[in-house]
Amino acid sequence: MTEDQQASGATDTFISHLVELRNRVMKAGVAIILVFVCLMPWAGTIYDLLAQPMMSALPEGSHMIATGVITPFLIPVKVTLLVAFVIALPWVLYQAWAFVAPGLYTHEKRLVAPLVISSSLLFIAGVAFCYFFVFGVVFKFVNEFAPKSVSVAPDIDSYFGFVMTMFIAFGVTFEVPIVVIVLVRMGLVSIDKLKEIRPYVIVAAFVVAAVVTPPDIMSQMLLALPLCLLYEVGLLVAPIFARATRAPEEETA
Template identity: 80%
Template sequence: MTQEQKNSGVEETFISHLIELRNRIMRAAIAIIVVFLCLMPWAAHIYDLLAAPMINALPVGSKMIATGVITPFLIPVKVTLLLAFVIALPWVLYQLWAFIAPGLYTHEKKLIAPLVISSSALFIMGVAFCYFFVFGVIFHFINNFAPKSISVAPDIDSYFDFVMTMFIAFGMTFEVPIVVIVLVRMGLVSLEKLKAIRPYVIVGAFIIAAIVTPPDIMSQMLLAVPLCLLYEIGLLVAPLFVRATQAPTEEETT
């Protein structure tokens, strides 16, 4: 085989991978769009569910306000689109897995598949923890602290931005065990080193919580404490994961 034929074969393989990637992305996008269109008739009710923790904390009869002209339409649409992405996430992850799986060895599939599934599940758990527990505590604390001379009526645009920030913060916090596992599995940091820096991790957890949460001790505790606990869970699970995903050559050397 000539060099020109080899280059032609490599180019064809590269193009075929690009076509496959495009098809996978299109399938994932179509799934999100279909779910979004199915949910659109209930967009207002979906936003009401998102706003429920705040509404429940407000005085009886109080409501949120919309100061923008198209905000009453745009914000529910954004919330519905995000919900559609979450619902379609298993299909999106399947498309990702179907694209990369053919090029992986058996032990690599054992490594990637659990990480993809567990990281997605942990992120959703973090969002759920924030919605069902943290919001209730934070909003009641803030609204009870507000002076009686103030009429609390949050703007839905500001509320949406706050909620998304908190969702991302708690979702990423629940990814800490995955970060620990990857660091140990890839050999970037030893398990003993991660245990040794535990005091610094605790301090860092409270610093991160102070930055991303409202400026009250309750909110900071609700983020920092789970972060520390999840770090400990990562330290416990990492050795088990390393042993379960070792390649044959690695097993022979251990």
């Protein structure tokens, strides 16, 4: 085979991969859009569900406010789009897996598939923990602390921004076991070393919690403590995962 033929074959392969990637992205995007369109009639109700933790903490008869002209429409649409993405996430992950799986060895598939699934479930678990537990504690504390002369009426845009920040913070925090597993499996850090730096991780957890959460000790504790516990979970699971995903040459070495 000549060099021109090799170059032509490589170009064709690259283009075919780009076409495959485009098709997978389009399928994932169409799924999100379809779910979004189906949910749009209930956009207001979906936002009400998101606002429920705050509304439960406010005095009876209180309401949120909207200061922007199109904010009452735009914010529920954003929330609905995010919910549509979460609902369509299994299909989106399947498309990503279908694109990369043909190029992976068997032991690599044993490594990637559990990581993708578990990282998605952990992120959703972090968001659920934040919504069902953390918000109730934090909003109740903040509103009870507010002076009696202050009428608390949160703006829906500000509330949306705060909620998204907290969701991301807790979702990423719950990914700590995955980070530990990847570090150990790739041979970047040993389990003994990770156990050795445990005190520094605990300090870092409280520093991170102080930065990304509201300035109250309750919300900081609610983020820092799960982070520390999940770090320990990662230390327990990492050796098991590393043994289960060894390549054949690693097993015979």
